[in-house]
Amino acid sequence: MKPKKPELLAPAGGMEAFVAAVENGADAVYIGARAFSARGYASNFSEKELEEAIDYAHLRGVKVYVTVNTLLKEGEVEDALKLLSYLREIGTDAVIVQDLGLISLARKYLPDLPLHASTQMTLHNSEGIEFVKKLGIERTVLSRESSLEEIKRIKEKTGAEIEVFIHGALCISYSGQCLLSSLIGGRSGNRGFCAQPCRKKYRLYCEGKPIKTTGSYLLSPKDLNTTSGLGALIEAGIESFKIEGRMKRPEYVAGVVRIYRRLIDRYIENPAKYFVSEEEQETLTQLFNRGFTQGYFFESPRWELMSRENPHNRGVPAGTVTGYNRRTNRIRVKLSRPLRLGDGIMVENAETKPEDKGKIIFSMYSGKNLVYSAGTGDIVEIPFDSRVPAGSTVYRTHEKKLMDSLKKESESGNLRPKIPVFIKADIAPGKPVRFEVKDRDSNTVTIESEYMVEKAEKQPTSKDRIEKQLSKLGNTPFEVSELHVSVEGDVFIPIGQLNELRTKAIEQLENLRISRWKRKPIDTLQFFESEEKADLDTGKPVKENTPTLPMLSVSVYSFEGLKAALAGGADQVYFGEGLFRKPETAGREESSAQELDAVFENAVSEAQNAGKKIYLITPKIVKDSEMRSVERTLSRVRELGADGVVVSNLGTLNLAKAEKIPFIADSPLNIFNSHTLALILQEGAKMAVISPELTLEELKNVVSYGPAECIVHGRLELMESEHCLTGGLLGGDKGLCSAPCRSGKFALIDEKNYEFPLLMDYECRMHLLNSRSLCMLEYIPEILESRVSSLRIETLGMENPDEIRRVTRAYRNEIDAYIDTGKHGKENCEKLGQGFTTGHYFRGVQ
Template identity: 80%
Template sequence: MKPEKPELLAPAGGMEAFIAAVENGADAVYLGARAFSARGYASNFSEKELEEAIDYAHLRGVKVYVTVNTLLKEDEIENALKLLSWLRNIGTDAIIIQDLGLISLARKYLPDLPLHASTQMTLHNSEGVELAKTMGIERVVLSRECSLEEIIRIKEKTGTEIEVFIHGALCISYSGQCLLSSLIGGRSGNRGFCAQPCRKKYRLYCEGKQVKTTGSYLLSPKDLNTTSGLGALIEAGIESFKIEGRMKRPEYVAGVVRIYRRLIDRYIENPAEYYVSEEEQEILTQLFNRGFTKGYFFENPRWKLMSRENPHNRGVPAGTVTGYDRHSNRIRLKLSRPLRLGDGIMVENAETRPEDKGKIISSMYVGKGSVYSAGVGDTVEIPFDSRAPSGSTVYRTHDKKLMDSLKKESESGSLRAKIPVSIMATVISGRPIGLEIRDRDANSVTIESEYLVEKAEKQPTSKASIEKQLSKLGNTIFEAAELYITMEEDIFVPVGQLNELRTKAVEQLENLRISRWKREPLDVLQVCKSEEKGSVKKGLEEKESVEKESEKKESVENAGQEAEKTIQEHLPMHSLLSVSVYSLEGLKGALAGGADRIYFGEGLFRRPEITGQEEGSAKGSEAVFEKAIAETQKAGKEIYLITPKLVKDSRMESIEKIFSHVRKLGADGVLVSNLGTLGLVKAGKIPFIADSPLNIFNSRTFAFLLQEGAQMAVISPELTLEELKCVTPHGPAECIVYGRLELMESEHCLTGGLLGNNNGQCNAPCRSGKFTLVDEKNYEFPLLMDYECRLHLLNSRSLCMLEYLPEILESGVSSLRVETLGMDNPDEIRKVTRAYRKAIDTYLETGKKGSENCEKLGKGFTTGHYFRGVQ
């Protein structure tokens, strides 16, 4: 039995790329509006272009998904909902979406608009996908780090449609969890403006000494290419195969879509004979590559994932440098591939920056004469401003002939197969001609002519003549697959009447194919606007009241579930001070400094002094948690256990173990960072606080998480102080006021990839000392590794808001948080905690700012985004 054919989903950053995608065989295209798209630097589509694109696609049987997949600020929510409403009306097939608040609004006010969860939602486990389903998500774009085995398991457990990337650029961080571009330059990847700092140069240091590395682009991955493993992905039953590339040229879209269309069809037709030709692979390589990888589908690629020597398109090798003429400033090349004027080249080891991306050939010489093109084996000279050592490889980064061909063919309108239609005509004397045209998508048009069929006076019209005229569908998108003519003999029909009737029927069928996807407008925005500010808190109190009445009628099986606290009970009389710690020593320092609440994450991270993973596991044993909980409770403070940000299905038992510590040892609850853990914690009725990796950017997202049962939510560190004030009136909120913010979490172990064995075995170099990455401006970014061998990159500077504590407190937050990630010294933790404790107490008691400031805590601090915000 043939496997199901997956949808081929193509990118489009503009109308030319969109047409190229459709004409070269895409089943669906994803694109962005001018606002709220995670590719803010693409040209994207105006409203007029969006409607034209959707109509163009629907006419040809192609779906269109619009990306509204950025995090939304408070003042953007209304416009985003308006955009969704309009997109619904014009027939958008689905919205690719990230913001939890917008999802909740869309489900409430636009219930018939299909929603697909963006990869920016970091969905990577079955529980998270299940929760997304309850939110109204129909399809999930899983994290690129999921293996094929994990994808199959998620599909089996959830029954949800799955979409995966099969080709194009990769992020080194889990999507939706990267703040690197944001904190370095104010361009938020969560809002579509990533400046790609991962493609910059970095140096690796260990304990202050530089470590020699192969290449300098230490965070730059290769591009994804799954052609060789495509069959396994098809057999897994994945519904949609997605090509990355909304920032790419139309020719790139045309070429990549065409090849994957061909490969998918080839496998479906005959799996046993599936192959990828050298020509197909070369075209993909020529169009764009940083080197290729199959990603995480079939194995953890470790060091083979990375393109450390060149973060840009390397094209294909085209020749070798044999010399340089300094008088004419020409480089001499021996060609291994043809070159022609208009091609682009990049010369390895040339005395120029890789960022310059090479040169377009405007003139080329063989001997003393100029030439338009040269072939394999020829030696040519090309004007070139920079020298390069003899023997250096020359890459052809742009193939003008290929690109011109792809452009011309895509614009011709002749590539996409015609849509077969059945034509039925009734031609009877004295009656109008009856014509029905029906496509294979159940669209049918029936019309009659104003003309009445006449009896033939001389030459009757033949059946063959009628068939010929009605099947002349010419430049339309249709072809006549079947013709059924019912007619009398000896009748006469003018050719012009047949042509006019056929043209009208075709126009009506085209309109029907487009209009059937349009939806009647819904008047929802006024209803949304009328919701009262603060209704979140009111709704939660009503929900708590209903739950209490229900609990009175039920027998209580678990004493720990008898007295659920209301949201009002969790509102503190004063602002709490929370401290995240990752060791017993750190916990003691935080308590000594005056913390009200402890977030305890023992065992999450490796430390240099630990000599074996078993020792780390022992540290995270129940005895350690028991001691931590006892110490905190003895001090009369709260303790919440930190759950990992990323938890694959195979590691969910680690979450259950944390839950068991809460139940058995009496911790106050857990800190939750992903939707999968949130689903589990709800099912287990464990008290929880929603942490900042859930990207709480606006009051709607805040409301959703509180309604899901969160006692408190930690607001995104990308919000300004003014933006924070828009969220805090709606419930108990916490903000981070000190510490090194985590900039990314990556499945790739950087130190193991650089310093481990090339056979894929890791000798745990992360235990040998403290590692940092240093950028071109000499900023140092500490690295941490967790016990799943994932990389955590911390900011080069610690956030410190001591001087601005009054402004923070006046914003209405219920809790301030000190983050000690990367801090090993308990005395330092105590000192920082005490400074914040004193500053809070001074202001609450006197209404005045205290004497505490960041200079007393050290050097090199930042105020993060509290005053500068993000794009």
């Protein structure tokens, strides 16, 4: 029995790439509108182009998914819903979404529009997928860190339709959880404008001392390439194989799609004889690579995941530098692969910045002669502006011949197999020609000619001639697979009449194939006439449950920190003992469950004796195999009488809800607008933490709809990564990691000498903290006037209990001063230290 063939899903950042994807064998293409797309720097598609692309694809039996996968600010929700309404009408097969508020509105007002959950939603466990299925999500794009075994487990538990990335660029952070670009430069990955600071240089430090590393691009992963393991992914029953690359050239899309089309078909045809040829692998390498990895599908790649020496396209090795001609400013190269004018090269060890190493060859010399091309073994000289040491490798990063070929073939319209059609014609004297054409999707067109068939007086029109004319489908997407022509007696039909009839029928078939996907317009936006849009979804004003006085909440990660927060005046604490590794535990195994139970019991008792609330923190990332630890935390809450848990992903939220454990929804759930807040509160959250990417003014628009918290102090977490940087660099090449993270405090230093602390958790995931601590102490009146329910101090990376106490006390004093007097108190950030930031409260994000 042949395995089920997965959908091959291709990227397209513009119309040329779209056509290349379709013509080279994609089953589906994903594209972005000009607004609300997670690839904001791609050219993307206007509304007119969206419809043209969808019609082009549907005519050829290809599906189109449109990405509306960014987080939405309050003022954007209406426009986003209008866009979804338009996409529904023009026949979009599905919309890929991230924003929970938009999902809830779409399901209510556009119930027949299929929705796919973007990888930006950080879905990586069965509970999370069950949650979004209840919201109406039909397919989930899993986090790229999911292993094949985890995918199988998720499919077995949920029966969900799954989509995974199989080729292209990787993010070092879990998608949807990266604030690095956002907080460094105001360009948010959650909003489609990531500036890729992870591809920059960083230095690793431990306890303030530099650590020598191989390469300086410490956060830059290789590119995903699953060709060798494709069969195992097919056998797992994954529904859709996705290629990354909406920012790539059309030729890249053409080449990668063509090869994966060929490989998928090859495996389905004969799994036992599956192979990847050297030519296919070299083409993929030539098109674009930072080095290749299979990611996390089959095992943890550890250090092999990373491209630390070069964050740019490597191409393929093309030769070795044998010398440098100072007089002519040329490098002398002995070629190991052909080079031609128009090819691009990058030279290793060139005395230039890495981004300037790429060069297009406009002239090339063999001896004194200018040559157009040179082959393997030839020695050539190429103009080059900087000196290069002999022995350096020359890489061909752009092969003009390959790219020209891919472009020409994709534009020819001759690559994609024609759609077989059945044609039937009944011809009899004195009657119109009855003509029927039918495709394999049961689309049928039947028409009759206005012309009445004449009885032949002299030279009848032969049946062969009639069949020949009716079979001429030319440049249409169709070809005749079966033809039945019935002719009664001798007839005469002008050839022009046959051509006109055939053309008319084929045009109608094309229109039928396109129009069947269109949907009738519906009025979806009447609800925006109300001033309380979010309240319509809850059925009652959600502000009823909001505390009258704002609370001061503090996240702590040790018992000592908890006592310090309580001493400083916290109203409630979020307790996360046991989540992160600590340097002082060097040489000691992680705490046992019994030890943690004792710590939790003491913590709960301490908070309750102080008359304060305590919530236990659950991890942001929890695979199915790790969910037992969360279940144990929920049991501790119930047994110890704690107030609840803090949840950071939809899976732990779903589990807490099912177990009837009170929960607070944390900021990694990316609450950007009132509709998302309303949904989270409807699902049972006692309170929700608003995204730190919102400005103070934007915050006001959201928190008025229900109990909400904002983070006002502490180092914000910039990313969480499945890749442990210290383990990958220092933990040994093989076998178990030696846990170098326990040997001291680690940090990354960027090119501007900003220091970003690193934390590692007990699942060996890496957490990168911001270089500066957020401090909003001087703006407490403005924050309280927003009607926020709780102000949060985050102490992640703050290990000194006395510092936790001082910071908490400062905020307690400011909150009390404003409540008592309506004015600013005496506290300010300078009293707490230096190097603070106000984050996005006043600058916001794109």
